[in-house]
Amino acid sequence: MIKGFKVLSLVFMVFSLTSISQKKDVAINCNTISDEEITLTNQVNLTSSMNDFYNEAIKGVVKVSNYAKTTTQGVSSYVKQSIGSGFFYDEDSSYYYLLTNHHVIESYNMVSITIHSNQEIKNVKVIGYDDKQDVGVLRVNKSELNSAIKVLELLKDNNFINPTIGDDVVALGCPGGQGFSGTLSKGIVSGVNRIVSESNNNIYNQDHAIQTDCAINPGNSGGPLLNMNMEVIGVNTMKISSDSSIREEALNFALPIHDMYKTSMLIRKQFNDFGQNSVIQFNNRLSISSSKQFKSIRDMSIKERDVYGVINKNQGVVCLNDDSTLNVKRGSLIVSINGVAINNVCELRRELLDIYYQGNLTNKIVVQVYKNVNGNLNDSISNISISPKIINV
Amino acid sequence: MRKILKAVFVSIFCLIFMSGCTSLLPVFTTVNETNNNKSVCQYVTKQTTSNTNESNTTLLSSSISSFLDAKNSSVRVMACYSVNDNEYEMSSSGFIVDGEYNSSTHKYVYYIVTSASGIFYRYVTNPSDSIDIENDVNIVRSGTFEMYMEDGNAYTGEMVGYFDAYDVAIFKFQSDKEYDVLELSNDEVSIGDTVYAYGTPVDGYNLLNTLIKGTVSGTNRLSDLYFSETINSKTYSAVISSYPTFQFDGSINLGMEGGPIINANGQVVGMIGYRYGTNAGTYMYESLSFGLSSANLKPIIESIISTGSFTKPLLGxxxxxxxxxxxxxxxxxxxxxxxxxxxxxxxxxxxxxxxxxxxxxxxxxxxxxxxxxxxxxxxxxxxxxxxxxxxxxxxxxxxxxxxxxxxxxxxxxxxxx
Missing domain, CATH: 2.30.42.10 (PDZ domain)
Structure with a gap:
């Protein structure tokens, strides 16, 4: 831990974007092209295709307005308290489903969406949310929309793999005001599996974010981060911002779509079970404690590795305190779950979410650990079987 | 538990001589080359390497094929210094620039380059209205150094030498593992080139080897490397040196200084310096980032690795x-x-x-x-x-x-x- 440095606080806010030029990104493709005219042609093509891309993708993006109810002299009215973004990600015969961040709709009395045609649909149904994973799920009746929208594709290749670092990405979202609706910004994936959390309180604790240098600002929260195939790879959620004299820039984070999607499907399943009038407050216990209970070796300092006796290892997850859920002791090094290698906390968390998502709760979960005996890591790997029922929601 | 003061942050930033910013600068600026060199000749004696002789070492060569591979050779460097019973930590970024295999110890020895101002600890000893970097600021270079790799390994490092005037410091560490050595490009960057860079921002969020992308915005810039420290809400600052840089628009953050700036072929074209506007009062600036080019890095690195120091020639x-x-x-x-x-x-x-x-x-x-x-x-x-x-x-x-x-x-x- 770097204690000498000012601890930065992550600002969870409703994000908006400032536009950036797409032209600067062309040069990498042109490295092998010496003819300047070809370079120019490429730029024109790219710019025009980016515009096509935008015109198509923006149909899937909405502005989400969060209204509070106020009562003056016996007359109730709704007052807009914050604005964020959201996007269409699924549909059935009568409804479109939207994803956004929980913090966009936090303490709402009424939620509205504004689609690309500027039509505002009020009283949108909030199906449920998970405040720990910052997921919010909305539903809108198809008959209420006056123009065609697009249900955005999600990155589902290879069962939701991580995006590749260095990939070009585009963020779409809405601003603090109507004037900047549908803003596009472009950047690259700067990192994956980042453990980020808000330092002020533990309401939000995200340990698996995609890092991007794409411009993300208040008003962008809940909006999609898209790859160049127009697939959603994440939901723009956070940026690092501090009040100290050090000014950070472009340290922005999106939550990966696979986890958001799985949680949203679990919320929708519960919604169907509990009835159409309910609002599901989903809480996956494993999503909240992992960054305090477990730590990836690679995120530990040399001194910390020494304390837990893992100085000669470089991958795996160290249990910082005895954990009853996984039945592992402090100092144990988790290396696999059900045969799947666990290199870091994000993979641990994701694997456990998967077990729950797949609904396979009858089999035992096999956790492989190196046991720490008297401060020394045992050379042999032990199997621990646990019953999955304790992974509660 | 060691005590680490919270207020120790030494923010070092660069101001740039740009025509648009002349109001920030004295109208008549002279740079006395002789004075500049005084500060850079106080080299520490090179640590003697144990039992390493030419016959049983093999130089490693680079096999980087793209900028993505360069991540595995990028390093987070952390230093801990003990001054007057307080401990201070510094964090910067760096990359492997040279290495050899010692067949008698069966270990690889790697040399990494990083930012001298980012890793060494400076503090004001004589607070006054106009502090002088030579007389009023102390610099601490003896401490413990730790190197963190992308693969999760961590190593204890040792200082080899430094050249403060151009913000270069060289460390070395030993490992059983083979890492690629990053090749320094012979080509100068041109305005409009796309560049990538890896570095680890200073904070508690484990952002090891953050990748950024940018475009070269200018060449032949002169950067003033500043030191500043705030004591009792008064800020003291002094110029460490002026050195040549190129400008790009990637978003580098504090802690990323020293990381490699790479072209699309995976060749290192420079080392991350500083972004203008990281300090209070410069909030309007954005993406004015600067780096030291490989052409300048190369002779400095080679000299420090072979002799422990580098001396810039004096014309007088x-x-x-x-x-x-x-x-x-x-x-x-x-x-x-x-x-x-x-x-x-x-x-x-x-x-x-x-x-x-x-x-x-x-x-x-x-x-x-x-x-x-x-x-x-x-x-x-x-x-x-x-x-x-x-x-x-x-x-x-x-x-x-x-x-x-x-x-x-x-x-x-x-x-x-």
Whole structure:
């Protein structure tokens, strides 16, 4: 831990974007092209295709307005308290489903969406949310929309793999005001599996974010981060911002779509079970404690590795305190779950979410650990079987 | 639990000489080359390497094929210093620039380069209205150094040497594992080039080896490397040195200094310096980032690895940029003769018995070209001169071309030794 440095606080806010030029990104493709005219042609093509891309993708993006109810002299009215973004990600015969961040709709009395045609649909149904994973799920009746929208594709290749670092990405979202609706910004994936959390309180604790240098600002929260195939790879959620004299820039984070999607499907399943009038407050216990209970070796300092006796290892997850859920002791090094290698906390968390998502709760979960005996890591790997029922929601 | 003061953050940032920012700067800026060099000659003795002789070591070569592979050779460097019973941590980024395999110890030895101002700890000893980097600021270089790799491994490192004036520090560590050595490109960057960079921002969020992308926005920039420290809400700052950089628009953050700047082929074109506007009061600035080019890094790194130190050759001239002397007494001839490119050697700016003095170079003149070992360096501004001086070999005769105040062009051969 770097204690000498000012601890930065992550600002969870409703994000908006400032536009950036797409032209600067062309040069990498042109490295092998010496003819300047070809370079120019490429730029024109790219710019025009980016515009096509935008015109198509923006149909899937909405502005989400969060209204509070106020009562003056016996007359109730709704007052807009914050604005964020959201996007269409699924549909059935009568409804479109939207994803956004929980913090966009936090303490709402009424939620509205504004689609690309500027039509505002009020009283949108909030199906449920998970405040720990910052997921919010909305539903809108198809008959209420006056123009065609697009249900955005999600990155589902290879069962939701991580995006590749260095990939070009585009963020779409809405601003603090109507004037900047549908803003596009472009950047690259700067990192994956980042453990980020808000330092002020533990309401939000995200340990698996995609890092991007794409411009993300208040008003962008809940909006999609898209790859160049127009697939959603994440939901723009956070940026690092501090009040100290050090000014950070472009340290922005999106939550990966696979986890958001799985949680949203679990919320929708519960919604169907509990009835159409309910609002599901989903809480996956494993999503909240992992960054305090477990730590990836690679995120530990040399001194910390020494304390837990893992100085000669470089991958795996160290249990910082005895954990009853996984039945592992402090100092144990988790290396696999059900045969799947666990290199870091994000993979641990994701694997456990998967077990729950797949609904396979009858089999035992096999956790492989190196046991720490008297401060020394045992050379042999032990199997621990646990019953999955304790992974509660 | 060690005690680490929270207020220790030493923010070092660079101000850039840009025409648009002249209000930030004194109108008449001179850079005394002789003074600049005083601070950089206090090298520590090179640590003696144990049992490493030429016969049982093999130099490693680079096999990087793209900028993505460079991540595995990027390093987070952390330092811990103990000063007056308090402990201070510094964090910077770096990358592997050289390595060898020692067949007798069966270990690889890797050399990494990082930012000297980012990893060494400076503090003000004599707070006063105008502090001097030489006399009022102490620098601590002896501490413990830790290197964190992308693969999760962590190593204890050892300092090899440094060249503060150009913000370069070299460390080494031993490992059983083979890592790629990053190749320093021989090509200079051009405006418009796409560049990538890896670095680890300073904070508690485990952002190891953050990748950023940008476009080269300018070349031949002169950056002033500043030190600043706030004590009792008063900020003290002083210039460490002026050094040549190129400018790009990638978003680098504090802690990323020292990381590799890479082109799309995976060749290192420079080392991350600083972003203008990381400190309070400069909130309007965005994406003004600067790096030291590989052409300048290479000779410094090679010298430090082989001898433990680097010394910039001294000409013995006091110089400034042309725009600083425009409409100044004695220097009207420069504009009259439409000379817009070069470095002004000030009137009485030749130090006695210096190499420039011995070669009878005229003062009140404009230096426009250096030639050393067959290679030509066009000197259009101070940055070009500072860049050329670290690239030339001082054992070769240096040919200096300048225009005197009678608008006559002369070429003199200077012996730098």
């Amino acid at each position: 001239i006091t110089i400034t940029d042309i725009y600083n002397v425009s409409e100044k007494e004695n220097y009207e001839w420069i504009e009259d003769n439409q000379i817009y490119s070069g470095v002004v050697i000030l009137k009485d700016g030749i130090s006695d018995n210096s190499p420039a003095y011995n070669a009878s170079i005229s003062d009140n003149s404009v230096l426009i070209k250096l030639v050393s070992d067959g290679k030509e360096y066009n000197i259009s501004n101070l940055s070009c001169l500072y860049s050329a001086l670290v690239q030339i070999n001082p054992s070769n005769p240096l040919s200096v071309t300048y225009i005197d105040s009678n608008n006559q062009t002369h070429t003199k051969v200077v012996n730098l030794q």
